Amino acid sequence: MTNPAYVAVDWGTSSFRLWLIARDGSVLAERRSGEGMTSAAKTGFSQVLAAHLAAVEAPENLPVIVCGMAGARQGWIEAGYIDVPAPLTSILTAAVSVPGESRDIRILPGLAQRDSATPDVMRGEETQLLGALGTASAGAQAVCMPGTHSKWVHVKDSKVTGFSTFMTGELFDVITKHTILSHAVAGAGEQPADTETFEAAVSAAFQRPALASNLLFTARSGQLLHGISAAAAQARLSGTLIGLEIAGALQDAANSDITLIASGRLQAVYEQAFRTLALPFTAIDADAAVRRGLSAAAEAIWPN
Amino acid sequence: MTNPAYVAVDWGTSSFRLWLIARDGSVLAERRSGEGMTSAAKTGFSQVLAAHLAAVEAPENLPVIVCGMAGARQGWIEAGYIDVPAPLTSILTAAVSVPGESRDIRILPGLAQRDSATPDVMRGEETQLLGALGTASAGAQAVCMPGTHSKWVHVKDSKVTGFSTFMTGELFDVITKHTILSHAVAGAGEQPADTETFEAAVSAAFQRPALASNLLFTARSGQLLHGISAAAAQARLSGTLIGLEIAGALQDAANSDITLIASGRLQAVYEQAFRTLALPFTAIDADAAVRRGLSAAAEAIWPN
Numbered sequence: 001m002t003n004p005a006y007v008a009v010d011w012g013t014s015s016f017r018l019w020l021i022a023r024d025g026s027v028l029a030e031r032r033s034g035e036g037m038t039s040a041a042k043t044g045f046s047q048v049l050a051a052h053l054a055a056v057e058a059p060e061n062l063p064v065i066v067c068g069m070a071g072a073r074q075g076w077i078e079a080g081y082i083d084v085p086a087p088l089t090s091i092l093t094a095a096v097s098v099p100g101e102s103r104d105i106r107i108l109p110g111l112a113q114r115d116s117a118t119p120d121v122m123r124g125e126e127t128q129l130l131g132a133l134g135t136a137s138a139g140a141q142a143v144c145m146p147g148t149h150s151k152w153v154h155v156k157d158s159k160v161t162g163f164s165t166f167m168t169g170e171l172f173d174v175i176t177k178h179t180i181l182s183h184a185v186a187g188a189g190e191q192p193a194d195t196e197t198f199e200a201a202v203s204a205a206f207q208r209p210a211l212a213s214n215l216l217f218t219a220r221s222g223q224l225l226h227g228i229s230a231a232a233a234q235a236r237l238s239g240t241l242i243g244l245e246i247a248g249a250l251q252d253a254a255n256s257d258i259t260l261i262a263s264g265r266l267q268a269v270y271e272q273a274f275r276t277l278a279l280p281f282t283a284i285d286a287d288a289a290v291r292r293g294l295s296a297a298a299e300a301i302w303p304n
Numbered sequence: 305m306t307n308p309a310y311v312a313v314d315w316g317t318s319s320f321r322l323w324l325i326a327r328d329g330s331v332l333a334e335r336r337s338g339e340g341m342t343s344a345a346k347t348g349f350s351q352v353l354a355a356h357l358a359a360v361e362a363p364e365n366l367p368v369i370v371c372g373m374a375g376a377r378q379g380w381i382e383a384g385y386i387d388v389p390a391p392l393t394s395i396l397t398a399a400v401s402v403p404g405e406s407r408d409i410r411i412l413p414g415l416a417q418r419d420s421a422t423p424d425v426m427r428g429e430e431t432q433l434l435g436a437l438g439t440a441s442a443g444a445q446a447v448c449m450p451g452t453h454s455k456w457v458h459v460k461d462s463k464v465t466g467f468s469t470f471m472t473g474e475l476f477d478v479i480t481k482h483t484i485l486s487h488a489v490a491g492a493g494e495q496p497a498d499t500e501t502f503e504a505a506v507s508a509a510f511q512r513p514a515l516a517s518n519l520l521f522t523a524r525s526g527q528l529l530h531g532i533s534a535a536a537a538q539a540r541l542s543g544t545l546i547g548l549e550i551a552g553a554l555q556d557a558a559n560s561d562i563t564l565i566a567s568g569r570l571q572a573v574y575e576q577a578f579r580t581l582a583l584p585f586t587a588i589d590a591d592a593a594v595r596r597g598l599s600a601a602a603e604a605i606w607p608n
């Protein structure tokens with residue numbers, strides 16, 4: 001087996017992912033678990049990491065590079081924020097060492113948008129971003145990282161100029177679970193997805209974002225008056241929230257190249273939304289991106 | 305005591321209000337309770353009404369006019385919908401009689417917007433509207449009835465041309481209770497309201513409605529980066545949702561006269577929002593409006 005060079009860890013709020021990586025960047029072993037920050041804050045970050053390192057038989061002196069919520073104030077050790085505007089690579093020189101550990105463990109900082117009418121923060125996405133765009137990207141990019149809290153980052157010539165969080169995923173979740181619209185979507189999971197309704201909803205919200213909270217209600221009124229299916233109601237909610245997000249994110253960035261960093265179902269849904277709006281985009285796998293970003297950091301911190 | 309001429313009932317989803325009214329429109333007695341449709345559907349509409357009628361000593365032959373959710377499919381007896389566009393007065397001739405009752409009980413219909421990209425329904429607000437504007441209003445009006453599901457009705461020369469429901473109140477409720485922002489607003493109730501932040505949030509969302517789900521998130525990021533108070537976080541959420549609502553409602557009605565039909569705290573909050581946006585408006589008390597609408601119906605159905 002090729003010798004491992006370092007361990008890369010993406011430690012989010014509710015998920016933990018670890019890769020054992022060789023000097024050439026190839027993955028020698030991988031671990032995934034639900035021991036995110038919330039869970040590890042109770043059981044101990046050091047213990048959680050040690051167990052996974054043992055499971056992949058990581059040598060004792062092998063260094064570990066970490067990104068994500070492990071660096072939050074309520075995480076393992078606070079890794080602070082780099083204030084934007086800042087170069088994509090600025091995180092490489094600002095990793096924080098975890099004290100009292102036998103091996104070299106570094107946690108990457110997040111990004112903060114402090115002096116803005118829309119203050120914002122991210123942790124983990126900055127590493128994905130570096131992995132996706134590389135250290136030398138040219139032109140204006142709008143990078144979409146969809147999820148519970150979607151992040152849109154504006155990058156110009158390798159510099160992060162600003163970013164915005166949209167609560168799309170979490171709003172969809174609470175609206176379908178806790179509002180009157182929960183009745184409208186009941187049973188949607190057993191029906192085939194309604195692509196046509198999704199696309200119409202994306203377009204409607206993108207064109208008329210001010211109507212968002214009215215467009216959401218049509219999931220119910222459409223069912224009362226026109227008997228639309230639960231799947232159609234769900235597609236309206238999802239499409240409305242995603243159309244609203246894209247309208248807001250591109251409001252001041254209409255001429256940017258769009259990069260989508262996502263995986264699985266979310267990737268498919270956002271690709272469909274971009275195609276509906278005739279917005280060209282480049283898709284990059286989110287898992288590969290965060291791993292490449294962690295590798296870039298490891299290579300900068302522990303050069304050959 | 306003046307003789308009662310009829311009984312007026314506003315029977316909503318979660319509230320019941322009854323007035324004993326004289327021929328000249330004066331209120332002789334009043335009852336309020338939480339026995340709305342949801343509760344009465346279990347205990348029996350007839351029994352609930354009979355108990356309140358007995359409490360105000362209503363004569364046995366006194367007729368009763370009802371508006372609201374008692375006329376829904378899941379209510380007492382379905383009173384259908386009048387399709388818009390329709391004159392404000394169209395509800396007066398479409399009340400449905402409740403069969404099997406010893407006295408004359410009529411339930412007013414709701415309004416439906418059927419052939420529209422944004423289908424919509426209302427029950428109860430159509431009666432408020434008639435009471436607020438009267439049977440002969442002139443010019444273009446945008447009528448705002450704020451609440452869990454805010455209704456905005458567009459009226460031109462006494463005719464309802466269209467209307468929209470905005471989920472403002474319910475979204476505020478689930479966002480402050482069930483999302484990550486619940487932490488940001490914890491304890492806001494013990495702090496004085498942050499008027500300045502509310503006004504800034506109303507303006508920001510009105511001007512840039514596409515950013516709504518990002519502006520909501522700044523309640524959290526503002527707390528992380530700038531230590532804003534729970535009251536300020538709550539004001540951001542409330543102001544963002546109300547600013548978004550007003551932007552959507554006036555998108556195609558910029559030149560309409562605004563009428564606000566509301567009471568109590570909601571009235572104060574929306575008045576503040578309209579003043580912030582320099583939008584002139586006329587305020588009408590919601591309770592008085594629905595009572596006047598019910599009286600107009602009673603007088604049309606049971607003339608002197």
